[in-house]
Amino acid sequence: MTDSIHSENAPEPVGLYPHARRVGNLLFLSGVGPRKKGSKEIPGVTLNPAGDIIEYDIEAQCHSVFQNVKTILESSGSRWENLVDVTVYLTNMRADFATYNRLWAEYFKDAQPCRTTVEILSLPTPIAIELKCIATID
Template identity: 75%
Template sequence: MASNPEHLHSSKAPEPVGLYPHARRVGNLLFLSGVGPREKGTSQIPGVELDEEGNIARYDIAAQCHAVFRNVRYILEDAGSGWANLVDVTVFLTNMKDDFQTYNRIYAEYFKDNQPCRTTVEVNKLPTPIAIELKCIATIGAPEQV
């Protein structure tokens, strides 16, 4: 993570697509910026095929779910937090009708031991050609100490 104690940048998560940090620490709380499924160092998005104009031709929501959860974990760990410290998750899906069942099943696998508050909303579009993005709040320190 970067040396600024408030603005945190992960060494493993994909680079932000704008002028914002991966996360910001305020007291013992960690606020993550929107996290998508892109891979670090590339514009590659797991499970996404684009057409000639750069529009989504096909995508695999399961591959994107696994990738976005991995990226969230990278940011949490680089910030001195962890999966068990998540307290609130907001999920943005671009196709609730087709993707919610798969997303909900995979979410249950990742969150069976820790069940943060959750809100899931459908949005028309996300800034890059992705089908899912997470906005999270976590604590820093052992979950039982906060």
């Protein structure tokens, strides 16, 4: 059985896709970024009038994206501790990895999913981090 899940508490997807899909006891989250629900606001980002990034705070974005993942997990009947695999996309590995890695260690001190971190050129919105997650549902 496959169920599409749309969380009322998470930021709206930027395309035609669900926040998550449940297949058996596995939960697959679509890419999750740090945007705030109900707006296009991205914590810690300053844009110029053309919408290009002037500066950003990776720490603020990490806190926000982790919260968004947690919100989607809980809305889907799962929880943070049930994460089993996370792929992290960073737009600037050299500048942001140390901060992101430090925050990861704080958030995942007790529950440690598998993790892959890759650098990409850009993301569809002016964000510096996005997570793709797989979790279990009890």
